[in-house]
Amino acid sequence: MSLRRYLQLDVFAHRIGAGNPLAVVFDAQGLDDAAMQSFAAWMHLPETVFLLPPEPGADYRARIFTPVRELDFAGHPSVGAAWAVLDAGRVAAGRETMVQQCAAGLLPVQVAHDATGPRVSIRTPRAAPVALEADAAGLAAALRGLPPGALRPALWDNGARWWLAEVADARALREWRPDLAAIAALRGDALGLALFAPGDVAGCARTVRAFCPADGFAEDPVTGSANAAIASALLADGRLRAGDSYGASQGREVGRDGRVELRIDGDGAVWIGGQVQPVIRGSVEW
Incomplete structure (x- = not known):
């Protein structure tokens, strides 16, 4: 050795x-x-x-x-x-x-x-939605109790796979108690489920939580790949455009206070x- x-x-x-x-x-x-x-x-x-x-x-x-x-x-x-x-x-x-x-x-x-x-x-690598027939019952169980946002839940891949879902309210997201078994049961060989809502921290446009029980962590403190995938999904939906930048807050629910800096370059690539x-x-x- x-x-x-x-x-x-x-x-x-x-x-x-x-x-x-x-x-x-x-x-x-x-x-x-x-x-x-x-x-x-x-x-x-x-x-x-x-x-x-x-x-x-x-x-x-x-x-x-x-x-x-x-x-x-x-x-x-x-x-x-x-x-x-x-x-x-x-x-x-x-x-x-x-x-x-x-x-x-x-x-x-x-x-x-x-x-x-x-x-x-x-x-970050270019993210793309994964063509997978939605498991409506599984997603409903995994997202139970959350007020949905405008973006429909979808599986995205940027070298790591994440189920993404938007939540309408940051307070609801911060106070939510997940059903980890339902999240672990989601299809698609994903690392887990990443949720985002409008920001509630100064300098941060979005609040994020990410759960990956299949890898042994109920909740990940701060997750770069998930934040990048969220930015890609918002870009594809027309809610971000080239040149935009913003901060994301993640981790307060597990005693952290992570800050991720994101920007979209002129080619539409996401930087974290x-x-x-x-x-x-x-x-x-x-």
Whole structure:
């Protein structure tokens, strides 16, 4: 066995403890799929990212695991991985652009350097609705007790699959108690159910909650891929357009206060970003 550099980060966090924890393992070559999956399961964080040498055209390669599966893409691991590469000096300190290689392809990264340190944003894979015959009874059970918003529930895929549903009122969404068994039973091999409502936090246009009981988490603290999918759904519905940007609040129901920054570029691609806080620095032997 060999020691590898390790970071534990708080992603989408304006202060330590506000965001979503992420395990980052550097120099993961030599770990096979089973070893990566077993470590992610042992950590039991929402995601663990393993950094590897990239192919030409990228600055780093990231493999992303939940405790039960590998993902083509996920938001907070991608933002955290880019921050970690900068923090470790794997690229020049002043870099303002990078490219991430992951199973979803090559994803551009932008870095803004300000008083809070590097502020990372990443262009997410193009999201699309999944053609799947709706399970009306299953969705009704999963959404029971929520006042519906204008957007019809649908399954979206941007390298991670999420059922998306709009809620008419932020207070109703914040106070809602989910039926986790009904959410876990939803079809489509989704990570879970992501809900959004009008924003009720200053600077945040939307309030978001995401539930992924099939992966061992009743509620995810802050979810980049789900927020990106929501933006894509609103763009497709004509409620967002190129050049728009907004903030989303997520995590207060589980004791966090995450903030996700979203924008739509001129090509209609969704970028997500936010602040990252380092919490643990050390080494791992696995």
